[in-house]
Every structure is written in structure tokens, then in C-alpha cells.
Amino acid sequence: MRYKNKIEQPKVNIGVASLTYLENKYGEKFEYAYPWGMSYTGTHRFLTTCGSLPDQYVLVQADNFTQEDRVFSDNYLAEKYYSESIGFFHECALNVFSEAIIYYDVAKEGLSPDLPANASFEEFIADTRVFLVIMMEVKGSDFISEEQGVKVAELIDAAGPDFYLTIVGVSDDEYSTFDDETLSEHISLRKYVRCFKANNIDGSLEFYWLGED
Numbered sequence: 001m002r003y004k005n006k007i008e009q010p011k012v013n014i015g016v017a018s019l020t021y022l023e024n025k026y027g028e029k030f031e032y033a034y035p036w037g038m039s040y041t042g043t044h045r046f047l048t049t050c051g052s053l054p055d056q057y058v059l060v061q062a063d064n065f066t067q068e069d070r071v072f073s074d075n076y077l078a079e080k081y082y083s084e085s086i087g088f089f090h091e092c093a094l095n096v097f098s099e100a101i102i103y104y105d106v107a108k109e110g111l112s113p114d115l116p117a118n119a120s121f122e123e124f125i126a127d128t129r130v131f132l133v134i135m136m137e138v139k140g141s142d143f144i145s146e147e148q149g150v151k152v153a154e155l156i157d158a159a160g161p162d163f164y165l166t167i168v169g170v171s172d173d174e175y176s177t178f179d180d181e182t183l184s185e186h187i188s189l190r191k192y193v194r195c196f197k198a199n200n201i202d203g204s205l206e207f208y209w210l211g212e213d
Contacts, residue, residue, distance in 0.1 A: 014044050014070075018060045021072040022048060025117050033057055036108055042066075045108070053079050061110040073110025076117075077124045082106055084121045085132075092155040093136050093167075096148045103135040103180040126160030128202075136167045137176075137183055140193030143169030146209040149196030153205065162200050169194040 015032060022030040030048040036059060037045040044065040047057040056079045063071045078085075086102050093100035112129040125132075136152070143149075149167050156163060168187055170178070178186065187195060195210040 014062055014065045015046070017070075018044070018046070018062055018072060019048065021062075022050075022058070022060055022074060022076070025074075026050070026052075026076060027117070028052055030058065030060075037061075045110075047108075056082070056106075059108045059110065063110075071113055073113045073129075075106060075109060075111055075130070077111060077115060077119055078106045078130070081121050081124050085125065088121075088125065088159070089134050089136070089156065092152050093138070095155055096151050097138045097142050099139070099142070101137040101176060101178075103137070103183065104133070105180075107131065107133065122159070128160070128162045130162075131201075132161050132163040134163060134165045135180065135183065136165070137178060138167060138169050139172045139175045140169040141172050143167070143194045143196075146196060146207070149198065149209065150207055153198035153200075153207065157200050157205050162202070163198075165198045167196045168192045 019030050019032065028050055030050045033047045033049050034057070035046050037043065042065070043061055043063050045059060045061040047059055049056075050058060053076075058079055059075045061073055063073070086104055089102045089104060090100060093102065107130045109130045111124070112127050115123065115127055134156070152167060153165055156165060166187065168183065169192060170183075170186065171193055186192060192210075197208040197210065199206055
């Protein structure tokens with residue numbers, strides 16, 4: 001009786017493979033920091049550290065990580081351009097309002113895999129793989145019409161991203177007393193003076209004027 005030898009493919013250590021992907025793409029060493037998300041979804045994610053972004057955590061993810069056709073992606077550029085992103089959103093706000101406070105956190109999602117390591121800020125911000133979630137706090141006395149919110153949303157939209165935008169006008173004496181958590185709670189309780197929301201999903205820009213409470 002003849003037996004066929006069963007040749008098994010060596011198992012890939014997805015953690016090592018993910019770090020190797022980052023190191024090959026960005027030309028520096030990355031180290032594992034923390035787990036992120038649940039692998040049972042078919043996507044393996046974790047956070048890493050590197051020398052060029054010493055105070056930030058870079059996410060790396062592998063979609064279909066158990067398959068040979070797995071696809072790696074990361075949010076290195078979103079972390080790299082964090083300050084530039086804040087500055088861009090602030091500039092858009094100051095085209096309309098006298099002052100504004102920007103709340104924005106880098107999404108823990110992988111950007112488009114084909115974004116090159118040396119992509120410019122303009123190339124990064126135009127990537128539609130990950131929604132940008134932006135909140136702006138302005139003085140209620142400075143926020144008098146829906147058209148102001150529309151103008152800010154259109155300025156952001158012109159750069160090309162998919163995004164969720166909330167602009168909340170608070171009473172002047174409360175302005176600058178919040179953080180992102182307390183301001184979000186303020187909005188959910190409808191304690192604002194005025195509130196405007198906009199989103200761009202797949203190229204369709206929509207506006208929601210909540211007016212005065």
C-alpha cells in the first residue's frame with residue numbers, strides 16, 4: 001500500500017509578519033505594544049511603537065490573516081500627520097468662526113494599503129478608507145446660521161476625505177471648559193446653544209442643522 005506524503009505549509013506567525021510588513025514599508029524597527037480588537041472577525045490588529053513617532057501608537061492590521069491572500073495595512077500616516085490634521089481642521093473653522101477648539105482622535109483602522117510610505121499630507125487626508133471623526137467647539141454667540149456649518153464642511157470636503165463632522169456652539173461663559181468626553185455628553189443632553197452635523201459617505205455630503213435647543 002502506498003501512502004502519499006502530506007506536505008503542510010508552515011504556519012505564519014501573524015505578529016511577526018505584521019511587524020515585518022511595517023519595517024519593510026517604513027524602513028525602521030517597530031515593536032509590539034498592545035493588542036487591539038478581536039481576531040475572530042478575520043482581522044488581526046495590534047498597536048506598535050517606533051522611533052520616529054515616540055509618543056504615539058501605530059496600528060497594524062492583517063485582513064484575512066489566516067489565508068495566504070492576507071492584506072496588511074496600518075495607520076502610520078494618520079499618526080504622523082496628526083498635528084497637520086488638527087491644523088487643517090482648525091484652519092477650516094477659522095475661515096468661518098473667530099475661534100474654535102478642535103477635537104480629533106486618530107482612528108484605529110488601517111488606511112488604504114496602497115498609500116506609499118512617503119505619502120504627502122494631501123494624499124493622506126484624501127484617503128477614504130477610514131472615516132475622520134471631527135468635533136469643533138465654538139462660541140454660541142459666533143454661531144448664528146446653518147450656512148456657517150455648511151461652509152466649514154465644504155472646506156473639509158474639498159480635501160477629499162470621508163468624514164463625520166460635529167460643530168457645537170456652547171454658551172460663551174462655558175467655552176473652553178470642556179474636554180472631548182464632557183463636550184460629547186453636553187451634546188447628547190442637548191445643552192448646546194446650536195449644533196450642526198455633516199458627513200461625507202462615499203462622496204455624498206449631507207447636513208443636519210439641529211438649531212437651537
